[in-house]
Amino acid sequence: MTGSDMDYKSRIRQAIYADLPDDHTLYKAPGQIGDGRFDHGQEVNGERTLKLAAVLVPVVDYASEPKILLTRRADHLSQHSGQVAFPGGKVEEKDGGPVAAALREAHEEIGLAAEYVDIAGFLNTYETGSGFRILPVVGFVRPGFQLEIDPNEVAETFEVPLELMINEASYNRHDVEWQGRPVFYYAVEYEGYNIWGATAGMLRDLSRRMRP
Numbered sequence: 001m002t003g004s005d006m007d008y009k010s011r012i013r014q015a016i017y018a019d020l021p022d023d024h025t026l027y028k029a030p031g032q033i034g035d036g037r038f039d040h041g042q043e044v045n046g047e048r049t050l051k052l053a054a055v056l057v058p059v060v061d062y063a064s065e066p067k068i069l070l071t072r073r074a075d076h077l078s079q080h081s082g083q084v085a086f087p088g089g090k091v092e093e094k095d096g097g098p099v100a101a102a103l104r105e106a107h108e109e110i111g112l113a114a115e116y117v118d119i120a121g122f123l124n125t126y127e128t129g130s131g132f133r134i135l136p137v138v139g140f141v142r143p144g145f146q147l148e149i150d151p152n153e154v155a156e157t158f159e160v161p162l163e164l165m166i167n168e169a170s171y172n173r174h175d176v177e178w179q180g181r182p183v184f185y186y187a188v189e190y191e192g193y194n195i196w197g198a199t200a201g202m203l204r205d206l207s208r209r210m211r212p
Contacts, residue, residue: 009061009120009140013120015210016122021122021135053088053091054088054099055136056086056102057086057138059139059140059162065161069112069141069158071085072158073085075155083196084199088134098137099119110154111147117140117141118142119138126205134198165203166206168211174186
């Protein structure tokens with residue numbers, strides 16, 4: 001990044017939410033899910049119920065070029081196997097909140113220690129067809145960390161340039177049919193990795209927010 005893009009941290013902080021969404025935003029469903037406009041989940045008293053999850057969006061603060069750290073989920077998993085994802089998972093009662101959950105999951109899945117992460121803020125929640133409301137927690141990661149992958153959950157990690165992922169032109173829209181209805185999702189191809197679905201949707205949210 002050059003010129004006005006040098007202070008990318010300030011740009012990201014200005015583009016995202018500094019504070020957690022309120023409980024209503026986190027736990028109540030608005031009736032649409034991500035970019036795909038899915039409609040899936042149980043209803044209680046006429047209102048959809050979703051399980052809260054949190055993911056860490058790790059922006060590694062390399063001096064030469066900031067990059068986003070991503071994982072590829074283990075191939076043997078029953079859900080979303082082999083897909084590109086952020087480290088994260090369901091918010092447990094013991095966590096006390098989604099930030100702690102995102103940091104815990106990042107440590108458990110890939111060994112990223114919390115002391116290397118500076119929490120910057122939050123993106124819009126993203127709802128999935130599998131019944132989760134995901135809160136993306138954006139964090140700047142200081143270089144020097146050591147990763148230790150849990151093979152039960154993660155096949156590998158890789159990094160993608162931040163500049164690529166905040167360029168909205170990088171995203172290709174795909175129209176498909178799901179459960180008999182037309183839906184769409186976005187995807188980005190990078191060095192053999194297919195970044196799509198919820199992960200691409202959350203990153204596209206960041207790219208749109210950072211658009212001049």
